[in-house]
Amino acid sequence: MELIDREDHQKLYLQLYEILKKKIETNEWHVGSQIPTEDELCKMFSVSRATVRTAVLELVRQGYLKRQQGKGTFIHRNIISEGLNMQTSLKELLLEEGIEVMPKVLARTVMMPVDDLEQQLDITPDKHIIYIKRLWSVQDEPVLLQENYIPYHICPLLLEDDIEHNSLFELLEKKYRIKITRVKNLIDITRLTADDERVLKLPEGSMALLMTQKFYSGDTLIMYAREVKKPNRFQFLVELERKVV
Amino acid sequence: MSDGKLAKDVMIGIFEYPHIPYWFSINQATRIVKVSFISTKKYPEPMAILVFDEKYNLMGTLTLKDILRGLEPRFMQTSEKMEGYKEQESELSLIWDSLFSKQSKELAEKAVSEIMSPAKYFVEPNDPITKAAYLMVHHDLVLLPVLENKKKFVGLVRMIEVFDQISDSLIKE
Numbered sequence: 001m002e003l004i005d006r007e008d009h010q011k012l013y014l015q016l017y018e019i020l021k022k023k024i025e026t027n028e029w030h031v032g033s034q035i036p037t038e039d040e041l042c043k044m045f046s047v048s049r050a051t052v053r054t055a056v057l058e059l060v061r062q063g064y065l066k067r068q069q070g071k072g073t074f075i076h077r078n079i080i081s082e083g084l085n086m087q088t089s090l091k092e093l094l095l096e097e098g099i100e101v102m103p104k105v106l107a108r109t110v111m112m113p114v115d116d117l118e119q120q121l122d123i124t125p126d127k128h129i130i131y132i133k134r135l136w137s138v139q140d141e142p143v144l145l146q147e148n149y150i151p152y153h154i155c156p157l158l159l160e161d162d163i164e165h166n167s168l169f170e171l172l173e174k175k176y177r178i179k180i181t182r183v184k185n186l187i188d189i190t191r192l193t194a195d196d197e198r199v200l201k202l203p204e205g206s207m208a209l210l211m212t213q214k215f216y217s218g219d220t221l222i223m224y225a226r227e228v229k230k231p232n233r234f235q236f237l238v239e240l241e242r243k244v245v
Numbered sequence: 246m247s248d249g250k251l252a253k254d255v256m257i258g259i260f261e262y263p264h265i266p267y268w269f270s271i272n273q274a275t276r277i278v279k280v281s282f283i284s285t286k287k288y289p290e291p292m293a294i295l296v297f298d299e300k301y302n303l304m305g306t307l308t309l310k311d312i313l314r315g316l317e318p319r320f321m322q323t324s325e326k327m328e329g330y331k332e333q334e335s336e337l338s339l340i341w342d343s344l345f346s347k348q349s350k351e352l353a354e355k356a357v358s359e360i361m362s363p364a365k366y367f368v369e370p371n372d373p374i375t376k377a378a379y380l381m382v383h384h385d386l387v388l389l390p391v392l393e394n395k396k397k398f399v400g401l402v403r404m405i406e407v408f409d410q411i412s413d414s415l416i417k418e
Contacts, residue, residue: 106299107266107299107300108299108300108301109264109266109297109298109299109300109301110264110297110301111264111265111266111269111297112263112264112265112277112280112281114269114273114276114277115273125280125281126280126281126285128260128263128264131266133299159301
């Protein structure tokens with residue numbers, strides 16, 4: 001059994017934390033089983049009660065262990081999933097500070113699903129969709145073409161909102177109280193269609209960044225977005241944040 | 246004649262019919278007809294699709310006849326039938342065989358805006374049904390949009406309800 005190394009300069013509770021974590025992650029201690037009592041751990045590792053308590057508390061805080069009042073401490077889970085926190089706001093990514101970008105609404109209408117929209121939005125083929133197409137420009141240079149698809153029944157009033165001055169994300173969250181809990185992004189490089197080239201003022205055969213996004217509220221897909229971004233105008237900041245699920 | 250009934254009393258909701266934007270192809274519209282009507286065996290009267298512009302204003306209607314007409318090769322399209330033209334004659338059988346097969350796939354890529362029946366006429370919710378009947382008969386319309394303040398599309402008047410209301414009052418009298 002791995003023991004505490006008193007020659008090590010690392011604090012005792014951190015050493016104990018690592019030893020216990022390893023036992024959980026390697027399934028030496030199984031999910032659902034009870035861990036030894038504080039007294040037992042003190043004896044096992046020849047450390048003080050305070051050291052054991054601090055190490056266990058940290059494991060509870062991280063989500064590995066769960067305390068049950070009057071029963072003891074149990075293994076809650078043996079892997080901590082990594083949460084991907086991705087910053088994708090246009091203004092944060094694209095531009096030098098202080099430059100205002102405003103979208104021009106090219107289309108806002110209602111349609112039936114065609115092509116692969118039914119699958120992308122996870123809806124039946126008889127459902128209507130709100131379609132919004134906007135072009136974002138910086139000092140008259142078009143840089144981003146954004147198409148959003150929202151099942152009509154999710155938010156019919158979006159057809160009347162001011163979508164030139166408000167982001168769809170904010171409208172859904174703040175005005176309609178639809179909490180977006182998950183966003184799936186897929187980034188690819190794509191050859192533009194003739195229509196997209198014309199709108200983005202790019203020559204024939206141009207390549208661009210294509211980002212498709214799916215917005216979920218719980219398990220419900222509430223919006224599918226397709227964004228074509230002009231090359232050289234965008235950087236992506238991906239922030240990985242570890243979190244307890 | 247129609248007991249003073251108004252367009253708003255008989256109109257049906259706009260979501261009774263599938264909506265599409267004008268840039269959809271005939272092919273895409275055809276798939277929507279299949280999914281919305283044929284595979285579900287819902288046969289509304291009339292069977293039609295509503296075509297909208299990019300600002301969600303109604304531009305026109307698309308019936309099954311409009312779609313088939315859009316798929317006809319150009320040489321078959323005539324604005325008026327010639328005097329004495331006999332469509333039943335046997336020497337035309339070769340043409341019948343190829344009518345909807347050769348060029349139709351290419352033609353199916355055309356936008357629906359090229360083949361729809363444009364929405365030129367409409368009634369207000371408070372207009373009498375008799376006005377709707379007049380417009381539908383004189384302009385050969387299958388559906389008549391109901392617009393509020395000449396702008397907001399709030400419903401559709403169909404021939405069947407117009408006929409029903411007017412015939413009721415005729416029979417009573």
